[in-house]
Amino acid sequence: TQLLEQSPQFLSIQEGENLTVYCNSSSVFSSLQWYRQEPGEGPVLLVTVVTGGEVKKLKRLTFQFGDARKDSSLHITAAQPGDTGLYLCAGLPRFSGTYKYIFGTGTRLKVLA
Amino acid sequence: NAGVTQTPKFQVLKTGQSMTLQCAQDMNHNSMYWYRQDPGMGLRLIYYSASEGTTDKGEVPNGYNVSRLNKREFSLRLESAAPSQTSVYFCASISGRRAGSSYEQYFGPGTRLTVT
Numbered sequence: 001t002q003l004l005e006q007s008p009q010f011l012s013i014q015e016g017e018n019l020t021v022y023c024n025s026s027s028v029f030s031s032l033q034w035y036r037q038e039p040g041e042g043p044v045l046l047v048t049v050v051t052g053g054e055v056k057k058l059k060r061l062t063f064q065f066g067d068a069r070k071d072s073s074l075h076i077t078a079a080q081p082g083d084t085g086l087y088l089c090a091g092l093p094r095f096s097g098t099y100k101y102i103f104g105t106g107t108r109l110k111v112l113a
Numbered sequence: 114n115a116g117v118t119q120t121p122k123f124q125v126l127k128t129g130q131s132m133t134l135q136c137a138q139d140m141n142h143n144s145m146y147w148y149r150q151d152p153g154m155g156l157r158l159i160y161y162s163a164s165e166g167t168t169d170k171g172e173v174p175n176g177y178n179v180s181r182l183n184k185r186e187f188s189l190r191l192e193s194a195a196p197s198q199t200s201v202y203f204c205a206s207i208s209g210r211r212a213g214s215s216y217e218q219y220f221g222p223g224t225r226l227t228v229t
Contacts, residue, residue: 004155006155009153033217033218035218040222040223041222041223042117042203042205042220042221042222042223043156043203043218043220044220045217045218048217088155088156090156090218098161098163098169099144099161099163099207099216100158100161100169100171101146101158101218102158103148103155103156103157103158104155105153105154105155106153106154106155
């Protein structure tokens with residue numbers, strides 16, 4: 001059962017535009033991570049958020065964890081072709097007692113030059 | 114320091130054949146994972162190993178077996194491959210660098226498996 005829904009599933013934008021990707025669930029997570037995956041490679045961690053309402057910035061990327069720790073968003077300002085890739089959120093269910101992560105369905109971003 | 118390595122990178126099997134996917138990490142991590150990735154489904158956990166000698170089922174374990182040979186190696190076996198197992202398989206391990214209540218997962222490059 002997939003507990004993390006990402007939207008949109010696909011996004012194609014022009015260089016310089018802004019975009020937001022959403023990761024939503026009805027479950028509570030103790031932490032949430034965002035990964036980026038390039039074609040033919042494994043995902044690479046971008047950020048981890050652990051506190052409800054937390055905001056983290058990584059250059060032009062802004063990540064937010066919802067107050068109730070059920071959702072998260074990734075905002076990219078002035079997108080560049082190098083931002084192209086598959087973005088995945090991954091949550092650690094609260095009180096799971098293990099390190100079994102739940103991954104979102106993914107958002108495939110293409111930034112056109 | 115190679116990180117997480119997986120072999121083979123590509124494999125084509127006929128229905129009913131068996132094979133083992135190999136994974137090794139050289140980062141002294143305790144926990145290791147096997148995921149499969151299908152279009153529109155993100156990554157789904159097949160099996161998880163918290164430490165050497167222990168394994169636990171994930172979301173989609175049917176048709177697979179695993180073996181945690183030692184701290185470094187975690188293999189995934191398909192005893193009788195089926196077309197539904199056509200997928201990209203990723204192995205991952207957890208770092209010891211803690212960020213709050215979570216750990217960074219390091220992923221291998223993946224194995225692309227096709228079952229005909």
